[in-house]
């Protein structure tokens with residue numbers, strides 16, 4: 001007898017971020033701020049008071065409340081997840097069934113298609129135009145022509161760094177019958193959130209994460225925000241103890257530190273703008289080998305035929321960025337890290 005993996009598993013490979021130690025990591029869109037010593041001390045004290053023999057709160061109430069207060073929401077509209085990654089999986093798995101179609105976009109966050117393939121739903125893919133913008137008319141038509149049950153996309157988009165205006169997103173929600181999942185992982189850096197409007201729609205879920213602007217990628221914490229009916233359905237569909245007590249405890253402390261969060265986000269926005277301007281200057285000095293998109297996020301997306309070469313040359317110098325075929329994606333780092341990047345990039349582009 002011989003056991004064989006099924007078709008969908010046979011094709012899968014584990015997610016593998018780059019291994020090894022590199023001094024400058026600009027590849028994962030993380031915040032470059034680590035938390036303050038006083039926040040760390042507060043966390044250590046709070047963790048020491050956890051009842052480790054007990055299961056966590058299945059509703060993650062305290063951390064959902066701190067999150068809701070930070071964004072001006074009602075906690076009854078919030079579900080917490082083990083990273084928003086988990087929530088993407090739960091949503092695709094439970095709001096679609098066999099035979100359904102879902103609409104994703106390209107380029108966009110790869111996890112949507114990954115979970116769709118695990119769920120065995122058919123993916124209809126909207127190809128963004130050359131300028132990497134989303135045309136809402138085309139999305140609406142594609143969704144309705146294919147009778148899709150779910151539309152999922154990131155706004156602003158990872159990897160393009162481009163945001164879509166609220167009015168356009170509202171149209172996609174109103175003019176289709178699909179559940180629309182808007183992944184606002186980077187919305188803290190942009191100005192068009194729909195997170196406070198979820199009660200106005202029967203088909204909107206907004207996803208948020210603690211991994212980017214909040215600077216807490218290590219603790220794995222994400223949120224789904226939607227009307228009470230959808231929230232109830234999600235609560236029922238997720239695994240009961242999906243967010244561990246340590247993460248709930250830390251998350252509550254971090255989201256309550258509102259002033260520092262806002263300050264850090266502002267600083268990251270300013271550094272991203274500076275990085276974009278510096279890259280643009282470098283580009284013009286080198287005869288424009290790059291097409292640089294104006295970022296609405298904490299990273300810069302660049303089209304270039306020299307992506308592979310640039311990636312490898314930077315890696316050899318200890319600087320990690322993301323290589324995506326004809327594109328590269330560079331996360332904003334500290335002023336010092338950005339300077340190192342620009343210096344090395346200059347040598348590569350001039351060479």
Ligand SMILES: *Cc1c(COP(=O)(O)O)cnc(C)c1O
Pocket residue numbers: 029082083084085086109154158183185208209210211212217220221222
């Ligand atoms: C980073 C990122 C996430 C974050 O996922 P977590 O699991 O919460 O770390 C979600 N969506 C997009 C588009 C991202 O870039």
